[in-house]
Amino acid sequence: MKLRNSKTTLLSLALVAAFCGGAVLDANAARRGEQKKEEVLFPDTTRQEPEAKGSPKVLTKLNKLIEAYNKALDQEDEAKATAGYTTARTLADEIIANGSANAYDKALAAQIASQAALNTDDEAAAEGYLKQAIDANALGNNQHFQLMLQLAQLQLQKDDYTNGFVTLDKYLAESKSKRPADFAFKGQYLYQADRFAECIPPLKQAIETSTNPEDKVDNWTQILMVCYQEAGQLAEAVKVAEQLAAKSPNDKRAQMNLASIYLNSEQEAKAAAVLEKLRAAGLMTEEKDYRQLYLTYANMDGKEKDVIAVVNEGLQKGIVKPDYQTYLALAQAYYYSEQIPQAIEAWQKAAPLSKDGETYLNLARVLWQEGRVPEAKVAARAALDKGLKKPDDAKKIIALP
Structure with missing residues (x-):
């Protein structure tokens, strides 16, 4: 207060x-x-x-x-x-x-x-x-x-x-004092002071002893979850996050927190399942929601088609911006799912938005692999113009007969 x-x-x-x-x-x-x-x-x-x-x-x-x-x-x-x-x-x-x-x-x-x-x-x-x-x-x-x-x-x-x-x-x-609010008060300020392991006992005591409906137990629990996470006690953080999510299945924040903690504990499949429920319920209303889901799939084996579906849905809804990161994720997903023409198209959109010429160089390599040498040379020249760590790679493509 x-x-x-x-x-x-x-x-x-x-x-x-x-x-x-x-x-x-x-x-x-x-x-x-x-x-x-x-x-x-x-x-x-x-x-x-x-x-x-x-x-x-x-x-x-x-x-x-x-x-x-x-x-x-x-x-x-x-x-x-x-x-x-x-x-x-x-x-x-x-x-x-x-x-x-x-x-x-x-x-x-x-x-x-x-x-x-x-x-x-x-x-x-x-x-x-x-x-x-x-x-x-x-x-x-x-x-x-x-x-x-x-x-x-x-x-x-x-x-x-x-x-x-x-x-x-x-x-x-x-x-x-045995008032839960007093223990929560201490826990919250220990959290603010980045003393994460120390904030756990008073917050737990506050939550476990509270009987007053006016106590902000859910807020205390959110902080407890973060304290567990920051203290490296990921298993405990997951338990708290799961409890909060189960208590409020339609609470987007609780579900996103659960997905985030699953990701931090390397449980990508569980994170993706939580995020997919939000997507199915129409609760993904921000770009960061879609980005978290498609990046989760991108870090999982064999999920390239899911990346493509999520990105394209976000683009069609106007929620995901058509920027460099979006097109790059799309290009890579298409490439590794062996949809090369679509991958080339996405790289062609990503390359001009890149801060350097590396994306143009990747595009040039793929075009060369597909036998589209004249287009590969154009992309290689664009790569040189934007700047490369190893310009000789682009020069080799340009020098092709």
Whole structure:
């Protein structure tokens, strides 16, 4: 969840303790340490709930801070809202520096300041305030641990993996959280950090323990599949891909992923079968779909006629571009299936589109083999004009009687 354009819930002389939710406290209740009943989000933590009592000496300042934040939050004018958040941060800084403020007052002020900073996209300042609120160790468990999670996210989303994972691991260790989303969060950022083997256990735990229909389990599973693949655990990647594909038979992305992993694990026949189902269902709507199928066939023995059928269908539908790679694949498939006239025709279309003269040279050789020497000489001259690594090969054809 990206925080930079979000707004914290309206306070109205109350404070939502963190971006994830938490206790709503009014200023007088904060001073007395009273708290509205809220769901216990971290029932397994061994951290004791602090007494969370504010100092009477800073109650007026705390009220003023909350009012300033609320006013900024309600402001529709962006410039005025920004000014309001700046005012809130100034008031929070005064409380943090106040000798009469206790740890709870300072933590609360730092927390409000962190949200004000986030609402003006000042993530560096927000990170500093979050650290102050956490280090004060004075907020309730719900608020304390959610701020810790928020800090980890800010660090990780700017690719500060060293500090981000330290913060995240501390959060998981101290909160004793068993929420699948938290493990998925860790797995996703390990994946983003290219730590593929490490991202597997937390993602598996998230997927296996999730019971919330709102959890994005399919997305987590997609990432798990890629992590297995990148970690070289292809058999496991295939299993996950097969599960996803079976669950969503009409999901083109899931089927294409399965085909790709089959190819990476050198199971071309299975990949081709998956792609052919997509083709039969009319789900091949992009050039890359057809290209993946005909290239798959091209890497299989005895599948030249399949290459030809797929390429020609793509061309007829206007999905496959009539470019160099297309005509080259077609020429080679025709040639190896002993359809030489069709191969020559395809090479004649491919050669002018080539970046050098090598394709013209191949065309010249085939024409010569077929006894079409004058045409072979024309192709050899074109090959020289476009450039060759070994020009003597073309010159030998040109010198033929």
